[in-house]
Amino acid sequence: MNSAALLEAQGVTLQYKTQQHLVTATYRVDFSVHKSDRFVILGPSGCGKSTLLKAVGGFLKPVEGSITLAGRPISGPGPGRMMVFQEFEQLMPWKTVLGNVAFPMRVARRLPAREARERARAALETVHLAPFADVYPHMLSGGMKMRVAIARALALEPEILLMDEPFAALDALTRRQMQQELFELWKMLGFTMLFVTHSIEEAVTLGSRILLLTAHPGQVRAELNAADLDGVDSSDPRFGKLTRRIHDLLFGAALLAAPADA
Amino acid sequence: MIFCSAPRSWLRPPMPEPVPAAPADPPERAEFERSPSDIGTIGAVEAPLARGERLFGNIAFRRALVLIGIAVLWEAYGRWLHDSLLFPTFTDTLRVFVQGCLSGSLSGRILTSLRVLLIGYVAGVALAGMLTTLAISTRTGNDILTVLTAMFNPLPAIALLPLALIWFGLGTFSIVFVLIHGVLWAVVLNTSAGFRAVPETLRMSGRNVGLSGVRYVTQILMPAASASILAGLKIGWAFAWRTLIAAELVFGVSSRSGGLGWYIFQAREELETAKVFAGLFAVILIGLLVESVIFRAIEARTVRRWGMQR
Ligand SMILES: Nc1ncnc2c1ncn2[C@@H]1O[C@H](COP(=O)(O)OP(=O)(O)O)[C@@H](O)[C@H]1O
Ligand SMILES: [Mg+2]
Numbered sequence: 001m002n003s004a005a006l007l008e009a010q011g012v013t014l015q016y017k018t019q020q021h022l023v024t025a026t027y028r029v030d031f032s033v034h035k036s037d038r039f040v041i042l043g044p045s046g047c048g049k050s051t052l053l054k055a056v057g058g059f060l061k062p063v064e065g066s067i068t069l070a071g072r073p074i075s076g077p078g079p080g081r082m083m084v085f086q087e088f089e090q091l092m093p094w095k096t097v098l099g100n101v102a103f104p105m106r107v108a109r110r111l112p113a114r115e116a117r118e119r120a121r122a123a124l125e126t127v128h129l130a131p132f133a134d135v136y137p138h139m140l141s142g143g144m145k146m147r148v149a150i151a152r153a154l155a156l157e158p159e160i161l162l163m164d165e166p167f168a169a170l171d172a173l174t175r176r177q178m179q180q181e182l183f184e185l186w187k188m189l190g191f192t193m194l195f196v197t198h199s200i201e202e203a204v205t206l207g208s209r210i211l212l213l214t215a216h217p218g219q220v221r222a223e224l225n226a227a228d229l230d231g232v233d234s235s236d237p238r239f240g241k242l243t244r245r246i247h248d249l250l251f252g253a254a255l256l257a258a259p260a261d262a
Numbered sequence: 263m264i265f266c267s268a269p270r271s272w273l274r275p276p277m278p279e280p281v282p283a284a285p286a287d288p289p290e291r292a293e294f295e296r297s298p299s300d301i302g303t304i305g306a307v308e309a310p311l312a313r314g315e316r317l318f319g320n321i322a323f324r325r326a327l328v329l330i331g332i333a334v335l336w337e338a339y340g341r342w343l344h345d346s347l348l349f350p351t352f353t354d355t356l357r358v359f360v361q362g363c364l365s366g367s368l369s370g371r372i373l374t375s376l377r378v379l380l381i382g383y384v385a386g387v388a389l390a391g392m393l394t395t396l397a398i399s400t401r402t403g404n405d406i407l408t409v410l411t412a413m414f415n416p417l418p419a420i421a422l423l424p425l426a427l428i429w430f431g432l433g434t435f436s437i438v439f440v441l442i443h444g445v446l447w448a449v450v451l452n453t454s455a456g457f458r459a460v461p462e463t464l465r466m467s468g469r470n471v472g473l474s475g476v477r478y479v480t481q482i483l484m485p486a487a488s489a490s491i492l493a494g495l496k497i498g499w500a501f502a503w504r505t506l507i508a509a510e511l512v513f514g515v516s517s518r519s520g521g522l523g524w525y526i527f528q529a530r531e532e533l534e535t536a537k538v539f540a541g542l543f544a545v546i547l548i549g550l551l552v553e554s555v556i557f558r559a560i561e562a563r564t565v566r567r568w569g570m571q572r
Binding site: 054057081083087 | 461463469481488569570
């Protein structure tokens with residue numbers, strides 16, 4: 001049982017139907033995420049990473065292939081797959097920080113108000129936001145809003161945490177700090193996460209396993225291990241080596257094709 | 263380039279171009295480092311504003327000053343004109359108003375009007391909430407509501423009153439029907455616009471925790487659209503109040519317990535201009551009160567507190 005994957009995507013093709021076009025976002029993508037993985041999906045902007053994550057979240061149905069979570073096919077959105085989005089709008093502006101974190105527990109776990117609030121307080125404690133529990137989200141900085149969103153998702157103890165470029169809208173300093181904090185949280189709680197990014201550095205810093213997607217429409221290019229780089233500084237030669245390898249895998253083909261284009 | 267330089271040469275005689283001075287080297291300065299002082303000492307640097315400053319910072323106070331100014335002008339003009347049949351003074355109007363309120367002749371009319379208004383308004387808002395909730399869940403429902411709104415929103419409510427009188431006869435229900443029409447479409451229009459503007463991310467994070475159907479609408483869409491919904495409620499209120507007074511002015515004659523509009527109409531019949539003024543005064547006063555006290559308080563407690571509106 002231990003060898004069975006938690007999340008299994010097989011030959012997943014995802015399409016959008018617009019007024020005029022049928023856009024293929026990803027083409028026959030396979031990957032499997034195991035328990036406690038820090039699984040990163042990495043690819044250039046527009047390659048269908050968000051689409052893939054939305055499909056895992058249950059917001060979108062594959063036109064081909066299947067996605068299963070612990071053997072069950074995914075049929076719709078559910079609190080077992082909590083999403084953290086890039087946009088700050090994911091927080092409800094009409095609820096306090098504490099209310100935002102407690103709300104999903106009330107709705108999805110049907111916890112009584114007292115217990116939900118207590119758990120929410122504990123979750124805020126772990127992301128160092130306890131003093132801001134009674135503040136409304138519009139008074140927080142971007143990084144703090146993101147920490148609230150992460151606390152909200154983790155407090156629900158989802159089977160898998162889905163993160164769509166959560167730090168892309170933050171400034172460089174805050175981003176570094178958030179990556180560090182997320183890694184610490186993972187060491188403490190050992191959750192499973194599926195993390196989407198277009199930044200090679202972020203993928204190498206955070207990921208234990210990295211899925212590389214080609215440019216639009218996204219297809220699997222490679223799947224690499226990065227777990228041995230846990231806690232390694234970006235100045236380490238191994239970090240640079242993996243970064244370069246990913247860079248070559250993603251852009252090497254494009255570089256060869258470029259002269260023909262030009 | 264052309265736009266920058268050409269007009270100058272037309273307007274002014276050509277002047278010798280100033281020769282740009284060579285940038286001077288900035289002076290050499292010593293480096294330094296500091297250790298920041300304790301935040302505690304800086305954080306406490308705040309002093310209360312002077313009383314006058316606080317008073318003038320108060321919106322209610324400033325607006326009240328404007329109102330007092332208007333009252334003074336009114337009084338002055340009334341005294342100068344000295345014709346109570348044409349233009350009673352502010353104090354005369356106020357006297358009639360207060361007397362009317364004390365004796366019940368005016369306050370009774372006001373209460374009658376407000377009761378009808380409240381029935382119509384609440385019914386209209388409830389209907390609007392139901393229709394929009396139903397409409398957003400299906401595409402057909404949405405299409406139907408959009409077309410209906412486009413049809414009926416431009417139709418002045420008062421224009422429906424003759425029809426209402428034919429259908430429902432003279433009485434409160436005809437007026438309530440017209441009020442519902444006045445409120446309904448304005449609220450529907452704003453509410454559905456607000457729903458459509460809810461960010462995709464917020465929708466998804468609502469569905470993520472398993473919300474759907476009516477709970478999704480009431481717990482995610484409605485609060486997220488609360489700024490638009492409040493705007494709709496305000497417009498609906500203004501429509502309803504105007505429509506009510508107009509309806510009472512025109513048709514309130516025959517209903518036994520007339521409202522404020524009927525009071526104004528009667529006062530004109532009796533050539534009691536001060537009473538006409540007192541009636542209008544009451545209309546304005548209630549309008550101001552609802553707008554700047556009730557709605558303002560709701561806004562301060564909701565959308566402004568949540569940072570959704572300044
Ligand atoms: N709602 C949509 N309707 C139509 N096309 C879309 C929609 N969302 C994304 N796409 C298209 O699907 C492709 C993948 O998008 P996305 O998954 O957002 O990329 P990524 O997250 O990797 O940057 C892009 O070509 C984009 O234009
Ligand atoms: Mg994306």
